[in-house]
Amino acid sequence: MLDVQSLSKAYGRKQILKNLSFSVKPGEVIGLVGENGAGKSTLLHILATLSNPTSGTVMLNNHSYQTSIKKIRKRIGFVSQDIALWEEFTVKENMIFFEKLSWNDKTNEELRQLCSDMKLNKWNDTVKNLSGGMKRKLNIAVSLIHDPDLLLLDEPTAGIDLKSRKEIGSYLSSLAKAQDKMIIYTSHDMDEIMQVCDRIYCIGDDPFYHEVLESYGKNPELL
Ligand SMILES: Nc1ncnc2c1ncn2[C@@H]1O[C@H](COP(=O)(O)OP(=O)(O)OP(=O)(O)O)[C@@H](O)[C@H]1O
Ligand SMILES: [Mg+2]
Numbered sequence: 001m002l003d004v005q006s007l008s009k010a011y012g013r014k015q016i017l018k019n020l021s022f023s024v025k026p027g028e029v030i031g032l033v034g035e036n037g038a039g040k041s042t043l044l045h046i047l048a049t050l051s052n053p054t055s056g057t058v059m060l061n062n063h064s065y066q067t068s069i070k071k072i073r074k075r076i077g078f079v080s081q082d083i084a085l086w087e088e089f090t091v092k093e094n095m096i097f098f099e100k101l102s103w104n105d106k107t108n109e110e111l112r113q114l115c116s117d118m119k120l121n122k123w124n125d126t127v128k129n130l131s132g133g134m135k136r137k138l139n140i141a142v143s144l145i146h147d148p149d150l151l152l153l154d155e156p157t158a159g160i161d162l163k164s165r166k167e168i169g170s171y172l173s174s175l176a177k178a179q180d181k182m183i184i185y186t187s188h189d190m191d192e193i194m195q196v197c198d199r200i201y202c203i204g205d206d207p208f209y210h211e212v213l214e215s216y217g218k219n220p221e222l223l
Contacts, residue, residue, distance in 0.1 A: 001025055002047070002150055002182055007056030009042055016042050020056070020223045022201060026149070026180040029173055031187065031197035033213070038204035040186045041081055043223075044152045047184065048078040060150060074103050077148035079139050081155050087128040091115060091138055094127060095145070102146040114141045119167045133160035137168065144175075151175075153185035157192060165189070169196040190216060 002024040009017040016039040024030055032040050045051045047058065049069055058065040060072050086094050095111040106114075112123055118137040122130060127138065136156055143151065153172075157165045173196050176183050187193050193200060194216050202209050203223045210222070 001059075001061060002184075003059040004047075005057045005059075007043075007046065007053045007058065009039070009046060009051075010054045017046075017053070017203070017223075020203075022221065022223060024150075024182045024184065026182055027176050028198045029176045029183045029185070029196055031193040031200045032184055032203065033186070033188075033190070033193060033200060033209060034203035035206050035209065038206070040203055041154050043203065044078070044154050044184065044186065047150070048076055048152050049073055050078070074146065075149045077143035077146070077151045079136075079143045079151075079153045079156055081158070083132075083135050083139055085127050085135060085138060085142070088126065090124050090126050091120065091130070092123050094138060094142065098142045099145050104146045106145060111141075111145070114144055117141075118171055119164075131160075133164035136160055137164065140168065140171075149181060151181055151183045151185075153183070155186050155188070157187055157189065165192060172196055194218065 004023065005021050007017060007020045034040055046053050049065065049072060060075055063071050065072060086097060089097065095115065099106050099111060115123065115138065118141050120134055120137040120141065122134060127135060140153065140156060157168050169192055172183055175181055190212060199221060200213060200218060201221050201223050202213060
């Protein structure tokens with residue numbers, strides 16, 4: 001379980017996140033929405049241990065972010081808004097490279113299976129020749145190599161076609177359910193968020209978002 005209590009983040013005088021408290025249970029997919037600049041990526045970076053909150057506490061499976069950071073990092077998978085892959089390497093070489101860096105031993109067959117679970121069947125293609133959607137899928141596959149409990153994805157479906165978006169969405173929901181993973185992901189596509197997520201958190205107080213979400217018949221939980 002992920003438990004966030006009274007989390008705030010300021011950059012200088014600029015207060016971005018104000019006193020957020022929420023929790024996520026194993027098996028849940030959480031959609032994080034809000035206008036550009038609301039603080040979605042900021043929150044994901046804090047949850048990924050890449051930046052510190054100004055105040056507040058975060059616990060993952062009863063381990064505190066303040067005292068058990070090494071343990072926690074092994075339990076987290078993070079895919080940033082920008083793609084982070086070796087462009088000159090093939091899909092296979094990327095998977096093997098990141099497997100060596102991870103804390104897990106996986107066979108090539110298992111790595112290949114992770115890619116085909118994502119409907120990415122381009123094992124021997126060079127990454128620079130893949131489409132944007134395929135690179136996203138590969139980035140997600142890489143983030144799963146060490147079997148994290150908490151998967152954080154910043155706009156994994158931005159700028160990719162409907163078919164790949166659906167494939168990624170249904171993969172994420174089945175992954176959460178089948179392996180009891182906690183998934184938090186951001187997207188600006190409300191239809192997709194409604195389909196994939198068990199719960200929705202809305203950051204910021206822009207009434208526009210609240211109205212849109214209510215028009216979908218879903219009350220967002222406000223952060
Ligand atoms: N390192 C930083 N220093 C100062 N301000 C920052 C820094 N990183 C982010 N910000 C500011 O924090 C605010 C939140 O940014 P963030 O990237 O978290 O928003 P977002 O909700 O992810 O937006 P988007 O939908 O555009 O991705 C923005 O006003 C941004 O300018
Ligand atoms: Mg962002």
